[in-house]
Amino acid sequence: MTTKPTIAISHLGCEKNRIDSEHMIGLLVNAGYEVDANEELADYVIVNTCSFIEDARAESVRTLVELAEANKKIVISGCMAQHFQEQLLEELPEAVALVGTGDYHKIVDVIQRTEQGEIVKEVSQEITYIADETVPRYRTTNEAVAYLRVAEGCDYRCAFCIIPHLRGDQRSRPIESIVAEAKQLAEQGVQEIILISQITTNYGKDIYGKPKLAELLRALGAVDVPWIRIHYAYPTGLTPEVITAMRDTPNVIPYLDLPLQHSHPDILRAMNRPWQGRVNDRIIEDLKEALPDAILRTTFIVGFPGETEEHFQHLVDFVKRHEFDHVGVFTFSAEEGTPAIDLPNQLPQSVKDSRRDALMEIQQPIAARRNELCVGQTVDVLIEQENPATGELIGRSPRFAPDVDGLVYVTGEASLGSIVPVQITAADIYDLYGTIVEA
Helix, strand or coil: CCCCCEEEEEECCCHHHHHHHHHHHHHHHHCCCEECCCHHHCCEEEEEECCCCHHHHHHHHHHHHHHHHCCCEEEEEEHHHHHCHHHHHHHCCCEEEEECCCCHHHHHHHHHHHHCCCCEEECCCCCCCCCCCCCCCCCCCCCCEEEEECEECCCCCCCCCCHHHHHCCCEECCHHHHHHHHHHHHHCCCCEEEEECCCHHHCCHHHHCCCCHHHHHHHHCCCCCCEEEECCCCHHHCCHHHHHHHHHCCCEEEEEEEEEECCCHHHHHHCCCHHHHCCHHHHHHHHHHHCCCCEEEEEEEECCCCCCHHHHHHHHHHHHHHCCCEEEEEECCCCCCCHHHHCCCCCCHHHHHHHHHHHHHHHHHHHHHHHHCCCCCEEEEEEEEECCCCCCEEEECCCCCCCCCCCEEEECCCCCCCEEEEEEEEECCCCEEEEECCC
């Protein structure tokens, strides 16, 4: 009887990539493979790579080189495999397989073929696959939190973004499929489900002929899970129907992650996002009126080609005016294969860095003020960690999404994975502090 090799997965990149990794683990375990978290003990290491920007590629390359030096058999999956499929097998002889972003469901077959000595390249040129609730999955988040992918791919063609090339056009899952998976997650004890896709507000447009996020939220309202959070909500898709569904569905958190990228119409046109420039202010004002308790997160790109001091000042004023709860700022990264790499008036990195730092410096006191509004309130907190040395509990309130926002540091007693009332006693720029309210 032949012993099957041990496999480890090195996960890099975003939560969409994480779900791909989780499905690969589930499929391998179902097929009888031992999946070990320790790469040193594994025969094969699957590196699920990110290729979104240069920094992400550099991290992926470092990981691949370290594993090659350790003489591991490497399977390269994910966005880098899709992006650089011609070069990787040539330049990394330790790589025994490439698996594209639309081919992760073939991982068992890929491993079996490599065991026979084949160098496997499984990279679909037309990316059409999306896993549903029937595909095995082993979650790598803590037990109380799960990401739920409602769609994959993107139909927009922003000038700075390579995602459509790496992930294909949008393809949504039916509402029934998403609700079925949400029920599975609830049965596993999940307390928070985070809906993700490239453009969650466009959910359903490809299969229903128009966006169906409002209908999806109402359907998920019947699932026994306390918190449902929406990521990647483009402002144009936040229709009155979606806002009403958020307000009327008790387990949908009024938290919106709005990837605005910029505020000035000239830069938005250069980014190939001209539709957005007309709606940013109005949408945010409408959101705040319709959802007074809304928690707003956004991201901006500074240093886009042609961004002048006037353009940047417009963005500064925009941030000051709207007082977002959370802001992420990134410097423009010129990516091969995107139109923006060929635009004139590319800015030096020093200018991009200084603008990022300046905008974050402006946002910090705003974030602190937004957090300070919570002091004296009693809020629900999902307990996720315990400091074994001090006994201090660490969790998140609805205003904080995992990994990108702050934390709530809690005194008192509670079990991990439970949601408990906490009176907030202090706040700083990023985090809150409080005490569990005893029943």
